[in-house]
């Protein structure tokens with residue numbers, strides 16, 4: 265369907281480079297932890313997955329659903345509901361690598377009760393943000409830039425073992441960088457959360473609209489406040505090594521419809 269649609273568009277506007285046609289939308293990658301960019305037929309104005317609203321964006325007058333595929337999604341058919349007929353998409357197989365890390369501070373591997381309670385409070389706070397769905401100020405999907413310079417470790421989705429014990433898969437990607445390097449907003453948005461979290465260290469969360477949320481962790485300094493509007497390229501904080509880390513880096517996460525997806529899919 266996607267290929268078919270692209271072919272029609274390309275045939276109709278063959279003099280315009282492809283980058284201009286699909287400059288803003290994230291890459292379509294139908295795997296667990298990926299994103300499905302689904303052209304919507306006439307009359308579909310609402311899309312949801314398991315009761316949660318899915319982002320809708322326009323590109324050259326064509327509306328698309330931009331759906332975050334859960335890391336737990338099984339290979340095979342997945343169904344989205346709409347205000348008209350349901351949409352079925354095919355989830356393709358994909359194998360994430362394993363990562364074995366050694367953390368010196370054992371509290372980060374086996375937290376005590378007080379730390380677990382703290383983590384539960386923080387997880388709820390973050391989940392409330394991830395599951396929110398604000399109106400977007402844009403109709404065309406925002407263009408994203410890199411939040412900091414440095415080589416991306418291709419680490420999203422990795423199964424992780426801390427000191428040999430299996431923990432949750434990696435929900436973002438890590439960019440190793442020196443302490444104090446600037447971290448900027450990859451797109452315009454509203455700062456919806458800041459704080460010092462047990463695992464994530466000093467953290468900033470930005471709402472870009474329609475359930476599209478970005479998170480920046482392990483900062484040495486936070487430069488913004490909750491409730492503040494931030495524009496693309498504005499400094500939100502500095503790289504650090506706070507929380508559960510093995511060295512200084514930025515952890516950058518992206519969430520769509522309360523599902524953590526691979527941030528690299530937002531960059532061209």
Ligand SMILES: [Zn+2]
Nearest residue numbers: 436437438515
């Ligand atoms: Zn990370």
